[in-house]
Amino acid sequence: MHTDTERCVRAVRSKDARFDGWFFTAVLTTRIYCRPSCPVVPPKAENMTFYPSAAACQQAGFRACKRCRPDTSPGSPEWNARADSVARAMRLIRDGVVDREGVPGLAARLGYSARQIERQLLAELGAGPLALARAQRAQTARVLIETTGLPMAEVAFAAGFASVRTFNETVREVFALAPGELRSRAARSLRAPATPGVIELRLPYRAPLNPGNLFGHLAATAVPGVEEWRAGAYRRTLALPHGHGTVALAPRPDHIACRLSLTDPRDLTLAISRCRWLLDLDADPVAVDEQLCADPLLAPLVGAAPGRRVPRTVDGAEFAVRAVLGQQVSTAAARTHAARLVTAHGTPVDDPEGGLTHLFPDPAALAGLDPERLALPRSRRRTLTTLVGALADGSLRLGPDSDWERARAELAALPGFGPWTVEVIAMRALGDPDAFLPTDLGIRRAAQHLGLPSTPAALTARAAGWRPWRAYAVQYLWTVDDHPINHLPAQGSPS
Incomplete structure (x- = not known):
């Protein structure tokens, strides 16, 4: 543009x-x-x-x-609506991959040479991967300077700078203020967090934002011990490269209040990126809603509560496991199955502020589980263990940087993965804004109620006019049923 x-x-x-x-x-x-x-x-x-x-x-x-x-x-919505190499590179840079693995690591993940990635990013963004990562480091440094009492040397290394000198030079160049001046200015206008070691910040978004389906879905499907709704905020544990953390996210009229507690501040960039991804905060709701309103049968749902987002996940592998556990069972049963898995295989964590007890187990921790101990039908045990094996050995990768169609094909090749499971993973783990669930029972009921075609093939044909935003159409169609996923939970009580 x-x-x-x-x-x-x-x-x-x-x-x-x-x-x-x-x-x-x-x-x-x-x-x-x-x-x-x-x-x-x-x-x-x-x-x-x-x-x-x-x-x-x-x-x-x-x-x-x-x-x-x-x-x-807010980040450009373009990088979440595309699956080409530039968009995937931007999502990886946003996750801090350049700081952890360098440009060669970024290129290797995308299957290109470092020179090809440099050329593509320069052509489209006017800056190469190192410059883009530097800009992100500067923003991370600013957050740490303004919201923590960390010494500046610790801020520098936590933000990803190789030296204090480079940190000082970058902050002065980008913000025209020395690090100490930034902290002094912030002290006059920002309230320091009440708990030492806690980072409080605001996550911006493009209005409108409807928090009902976003936080309602996360709270209604929360896995006990890993997630909870408490005091008007969605809270969960985070597994991160240098340690772990907990986050509390609460909707506000013009931002999302984010309260992070990290065992290592070097994980701040990734933690913020994962939270923004989880809540779909870089979406362009005006563009989405305008297109969906062009369908006269869908328009009343959009007009009644505009700005719905697609609730995603902080970890693609976690969501895939949960999607399998939730096949053909109720939301409550899926939570129970996941909670048992967490208690048996998750890493325990301390949470002085609430009821979070574990990290969700990663594929390596689940690779050795005994399928006979799972309270699941035999066919679903096979589906789960095959999925975990593919995730653990790296033959299947699910994340913001995945090639959407390739991931779909790899998932569909696994036993027990039908169209619904593949598409719900594409929607919430991969972030494909055009993922669609025409076989979902709630979608079919909504279609019948609205006068839309209710058979999967006919509904898919009708939904061609909603592309590339069919995942958002799913969020609106789900509102036809009065389900807890559509509403903010009652204030004050843990989920």
Whole structure:
């Protein structure tokens, strides 16, 4: 979009927050870059130039605006709606892969050479993987500076910088303030967290956001010990590269309140990325809802409660295991099966603030489970153990960087994986916005109620007009049934 100058200028002059994260405005006279909705008086059109990423702005010598904080914009929805190499690279960079594995590691995961990935990212984003990772490190450093009392040297290494000197230079260059000045400014306007070691931050999103289906779904399907709804927040444990953590996420009118407790602050970037992915916070709800409203039978559902997101997962392997446990049983039964697996094979954790007791077991921990001890039909035991084996040996990978169609084919080749299981994993674990569940009983009931075709083939044909947003159409269709997944839980009581 950044190449459409006229459209970008209109968005900046109208301070349209819908375009935050889609592009960035760089002001030639001040050498500052802003988000489109920046509250300051817009510059003259001839003094504006536009970039597709914050990293491109920084690489061109612009610093971040202190008023609108463009580095905290929601991410571009483009990277979640595509499955090509650039989109997958962006999702991996957002997960901190470049900091942990370098550009060669990023390229290896995508099946390309480092030079090919560099060329593709430069062409589309105006910055290569190192510059994009540097911009992310700067934002992580800012969060740690402003929300913790960590010494600056610890902040530098936790954010992924190789040295304190590089950290200081980057912060000064990007924010035009020294790290100490950033902390002093924040101390005047931000409330320090009451609990030492806890990081509190705001996760931005594009309005509107309907929290009912998002948090209602997560709370209704929560696995005891791993997840809970407590005091108006969804809480869960997180398995991370350098340790583990817990997070509490609560909906607010203009942001998601995020409260993180990490055993190692180096995991902050990934933890934030996983939380944003879980809640689908980089979606463009206006574009989604406009297209779905074009169907007169779907439009009333969208108009009644716009801004529905697709509840995802923090770990693709975890969700795949849970999807198998939930085959052909009730939500309550699926939670019970998962809780037994967690108690037997999950890693225990301490949670002074609530009832979280375990990390969900990873595929390696489940690889040695005795199928005869599972209270499941024999065919489902085989499905589960085959899945776990494929995840454990790496022959099946499920995550934000997966190739959607390849993953679908690999899942469909496993015993016991029908269209429903494959598509629900594509929707919630892989993040495909066009995943569709025409065989789902709730979807078929909703279709019949609305006058849509109710057979899977006919409904799929009718849903062609909803593409590429059929996963969001699923969220609206599920609202026809009065199910707990559609509502925020009652305040105050744990799930």
